[in-house]
Amino acid sequence: MRLLTHNMLSSNIKGVTNGFPLRIEAEKVVEKTVEMNADFLKKMFEKIQWKAFIDASRAMGYTELPEEVDPTTLESDEFLSKFHHALLELHLEEGALVCPETGRRFPVNKGIPNMLLHEDEV
Amino acid sequence: MDQINPELESINSLQITTKINNEKALKKMPSRTAQIRLMSSHEEVYEPCDDSFALVDALLADCNNLLKHCPTLCMEIGCGSGYVITSLALMLGQEGLAVNYIATDINPLAIRVTRETMDAHGVDAELIITDIASGLEKRLAGSVDVIVVNPPYVPTPEDEVGVGGITASWAGGENGRSVIDRILPVADRLLSEKGWLYMVTLIANNPSEICLYMREKGYASRIVIQRSTEEESLHIIKFWRDLDIEGDNEKASADKSAPGRLMEYVLTQLPPFTFWRCSDRDNK
C-alpha cells in the first residue's frame, strides 16, 4: 500500500465521525523505484492532505518532507523528487492502519489493507 | 472414418497461419489485454468469462476516447481475477505513473489472485479488500476519472447475497440488483467531473431503469457493447455526467409540477433500449 492510498482511506466503522487519518503501524516497509511524472504529482498534490501525509511518511521512517507547503513548493525539483518517493515508492508491506477514534486495527498483509468490517461495525 | 475432411484440413491450416500472424503481431505490439495464459486463478475466485470479455472489449472499443480522456485515477470495483483492471492498465499504460489504478474486492482471495495476475503482466494497482469502496468514499469523492464494474448481477434469493467466496461473484439478489444498486450511488460520489463509469448489466437487471436512475443524478449513457450468449444477454453501458441533464433536473426540482413532466419527456424522447445510443454526443 502506497501513502497515496493511505491518504485516501478513512475508518469506515459505523458511527465514527473522525476516521481520518488512519494511524500507521509499520512492521515492514518496502521501497520500489518507479519513474517520476511531474504532472501526475502536481495533480495529486491538490488532493493530498499534507499533515496526514507527513505523519504517515514519518511512521514509515521517512523524514525528509517539509512541514509547510504551498503551491510554489511544487516548483522545486528537489521537493518533487521527495514527494514522489514518499507518495509512490514507499509501500507498507506488513502492519496495520488504526482508526483514530476507536483504536480498531485494520490489518495490512502483503501490502493489502483489509477494510472489511465485523457485523457489529456496519 | 479415416478420411480426412478436406474442409476441416483447410480450416486447420488457416488457424495455424492466423496463430503465427498473431504471434508476430504480439512481438511487434505489446498486448493490450490480459493474457489468459498469464492469469492466476483460485477455485474461490471468478474466472474471466463472457461478461469479463465483453467489458474488456467495450474498453478496447472505447480505447481512443479513453486515451484522449487522460485519466489520472482509475478504479475497478470487484476485480476478481484481475482480468479487467490488468487489461485497462495495459491499454492506458503506466509508464512514468501518469495513471494510478485502484482495485477493490470483498473476497480476499480475489485480491490475492489480482495481485498475481498484475505481476505476471508487469503492471500494478493499489489493491484493497473492502465492500464496494468502503473507506475510500470520503477522501476519494469526486476524484476518480474511470470506474469499471462487472458486478454480481445474477438474480438470486436475497439471502445468497453477501455470503462471500465464489457466491459473491454472481449472487445479485432480486433482479440481480442488490449489489448494483449499492454501487451506483458510490460511483456517483467517486466520479470526477469528467468521470466515466463502465458497467456490465444483464437484461434481467432492467438496464433502462438503471439508466433512468443515473439520469436523475445527471448522467447520460450509451451501450458500448451488446452481446447475447446462450445463457445471457449482456449490455456494457457507459455513463458520463451531462451538464444539460443536470440543468434539466435542476429546472425540474425548482418547478414543483415538473418532475412528472421531465420523466414523461425522458421516456418519450428516449424510449428504453434506444435512448442510450441517442445520447452519443461528444463521441462518448
Ligand SMILES: C[S@@+](CC[C@H](N)C(=O)[O-])C[C@H]1O[C@@H](n2cnc3c(N)ncnc32)[C@H](O)[C@@H]1O
Ligand atoms: C462477476 S465477478 C467479476 C470479476 C472480474 N471483475 C471479471 O470481470 O472477471 C464480480 C466480483 O465482484 C466481487 N464482489 C461482489 N460483491 C462485492 C462487494 N460488495 N464489494 C466488492 N466486491 C464485490 C466478487 O467477489 C467478484 O470478484
